[in-house]
Amino acid sequence: MTEYQPTAPYRGTRDFLPDEMSVRTQVFHRLYDVIERFGFRRYDGPQLEPAEIYEAKSGEEIANQQLYTLTDQGGRRLALRPEMTPSAARMVAGNAGSLQFPVRWYSHPNCHRYERPQRGRVREHWQINVDIFGSEAASCEIEMFELIDSMMRSLGADEDTFVIRVNDRQVLSAALTELVGVRTDQLGEVFALVDRWEKYDSERLAADAAEIGLDDKQFAGLTDVLAAGTSLLDELPAEVTGNSNVVRALRSSSAGLIRFDPHIVRGLAYYTSTVFEVFDTSGENNRALFGGGRYADLAGLFTPKQIPGIGFGMGDVTLFDFLDTHGLSPAPRSEVDVVVIPVTAELDDAARTVARTLRTAGLRTSVPLEPRKLGKEITRADRAGARAVVIVGAEEWQDGTVTVRDLGSGNQRQVPHEEAAETISTLLGTDR
Amino acid sequence: MTEYQPTAPYRGTRDFLPDEMSVRTQVFHRLYDVIERFGFRRYDGPQLEPAEIYEAKSGEEIANQQLYTLTDQGGRRLALRPEMTPSAARMVAGNAGSLQFPVRWYSHPNCHRYERPQRGRVREHWQINVDIFGSEAASCEIEMFELIDSMMRSLGADEDTFVIRVNDRQVLSAALTELVGVRTDQLGEVFALVDRWEKYDSERLAADAAEIGLDDKQFAGLTDVLAAGTSLLDELPAEVTGNSNVVRALRSSSAGLIRFDPHIVRGLAYYTSTVFEVFDTSGENNRALFGGGRYADLAGLFTPKQIPGIGFGMGDVTLFDFLDTHGLSPAPRSEVDVVVIPVTAELDDAARTVARTLRTAGLRTSVPLEPRKLGKEITRADRAGARAVVIVGAEEWQDGTVTVRDLGSGNQRQVPHEEAAETISTLLGTDR
Known part of the structure; x- marks a missing residue:
């Protein structure tokens, strides 16, 4: 076997x-x-x-x-x-x-x-x-946010469906050390905690914070920092915010495209300041769509x-x-725009000649590979998503004409074969 | 270190x-x-x-x-x-x-x-x-040859630069057994010999043929078969040629696209009848460009x-x-079509606004990321292949206008910023 x-x-x-x-x-x-x-x-x-x-x-x-x-x-x-x-x-x-x-x-x-x-x-x-x-330069950040916004919109997404959440690791570091009293040697672990902040309940977060060595007051301070949003920036010294490309972006005309969010840290080690994540706001896909940052x-x-x-x-x-x-x-x-159907196998060459003209005109065109009854072939063309068929019959071909049928309306017309492409474009309108 | x-x-x-x-x-x-x-x-x-x-x-x-x-x-x-x-x-x-x-x-x-x-x-x-x-169906072969011809022509290649060489392994088998007297158990080795026929001189080919067990007369017969071209088909019984899709293709209106050539066998084991190779006829690239066959x-x-x-x-x-x-x-x-240059950093937002309009109009548009003198920026835009720059100056911008410069002619024009895209398209003509 x-x-x-x-x-x-x-x-x-x-x-x-x-x-x-x-x-x-x-x-x-x-x-x-x-x-x-x-x-x-x-x-x-x-x-x-x-x-x-x-x-x-x-x-x-x-x-x-x-x-x-x-x-x-x-x-x-x-x-x-x-x-x-x-x-x-x-x-x-x-x-x-x-x-x-x-x-x-x-x-x-x-x-x-x-x-x-x-x-x-x-x-x-x-x-x-x-x-x-x-x-x-901060122009890079602004351009990235504009680009992401344009990419999402090109797919039909609007502001109700996604948000670009942005943070600056250096701003977060300063907030943690200066406002919460986190020691420099604790920063790595606190960043990792922030990274999982939205996945765990507060009980577990508190336990993890305690394990890092933060006391209750520090945990409350950390919670406040993460919840602060843009107002966090007002609490930090100007030498911190003044050097942040994220803050510059928030003061540019593109500020409306982003939301400052201290929760965003991104796991990968090589990001050094700006980090961002595009989130699906639907809730059903409760995770970052994608993200990035500055190295x-x-x-x-x-x-x-x-x-x-x-x-x-x-x-x-x-x-x-x-x-x-x-x-x-x-x-x-669809598979094709048009199928050219020869009524008998003797007309295969003729059908291929017509197909060549249609392809040159930019129409995706096929010719059946195996002989089949006309009715079956039309059904098949319809199923393949073709919007028209061209039927090549023996007597018509001798006169140099073919029949063009619009599969949508069922309308058909006999035309000189050189005009088939034009007829189809007219039949189909401009939206192909 | x-x-x-x-x-x-x-x-x-x-x-x-x-x-x-x-x-x-x-x-x-x-x-x-x-x-x-x-x-x-x-x-x-x-x-x-x-x-x-x-x-x-x-x-x-x-x-x-x-x-x-x-x-x-x-x-x-x-x-x-x-x-x-x-x-x-x-x-x-x-x-x-x-x-x-x-x-x-x-x-x-x-x-x-x-x-x-x-x-x-x-x-x-x-x-x-x-x-x-x-x-x-033989229509498959014909379609493949038409497709290959169209692909090559879409790249600008014409009949002086390439040829589609076609063979049928079953036709070749019949020719070898019936015209040369090759035994069935020798066919594999003779096919391998045919595959290297054009790479070796006749002395070496004769030695290899002798090793397979072909006598001098058979070697001469083999040489004749390979050199015969289309006339080989006339020497074979109708039941052989009548079943060959290659022969059908040679009798179709697409025969002019291919050349029957008994040398073509293709190494890969799964081809069972039709085999073909597209050859570069320039001599400089003395090998098949690509090939295929039927399984x-x-x-x-x-x-x-x-x-x-x-x-x-x-x-x-x-x-x-x-x-x-x-x-x-x-x-x-080129890297871009247009570069939008703000004369000072304060005009960055303005430049980005203009860039957005140009991109919406389909123009590939960049805005400099770092501040640089106008002259340098124009040189750089030229080197990036931009065909126009849009210069955003402070006073002009207050009037809602910008300067569009054609980098080809050096001509420039001051226009309302919403019309920059149209002006550029006019400047550049239609061929972008």
């Missing part, structure tokens, strides 16, 4: 059949388009990178447990990239001499992490990475040159959860 | 910086567009697949030496896909119940093979895969259902070698 291989994809990875792929492609192209209108240029890099660049740079969890590694036949230890930033850092460092900083770059790689698959988590995900490298030194692993940057990574899984929740996913594109 | 990680990508893989990426994107989008005009729909699948599906299916060379494999933490043996066909077969088999055959599918995955890097060979390449699954049973590893198919895989490396040789690579797209 033959034993067949399973047809399901490897756990935590996904097959994208044409309908789903069409939805994805439409969404991604809208995003690429918006990103490029802001002057960002696309780059790409290898799937495989030396394993060391992740082990040296990322948090321990990724390096030790989530990384897919292999050793090639030359004994080189490699990893499937778990994220794009180290690759981008490598490229920017390697080309720093010829790049005109600041540069705006974006990419759309697939990244691998050995996760336990669950809602919102997969092992292979696709992430749009957008970064500005080589500038410390003071992007490429320290590769070069002594200090290259600051700011960027974010937008993953596909949470994005499509969001779009589905809010009914914003576009419909899949 | 800090030791820095190397900035070069892993051997045999490539970084694509924005200029190169822009060239690639333009080329690929033209190809996607043509493929979709033929009614093909895009799909995608995971980078990682169970290693067994390659070890079971592909030639030995790939399975044993060229495959990148790893074992995940669950003990699952995985491979980075070396080609897309097994993934496609898996998906088609798994969804056979809901697909309406024949289906036209395409994809554009990156594939990994552990090769010794050299001209035309890398370890990670990008391959456009185009297939028709579920039909044995009688695509998904035998996954399902008892017999699914025939025909397809090809177009790799990026040889394709760009071809385009470069013939001067057909498009120029990289």
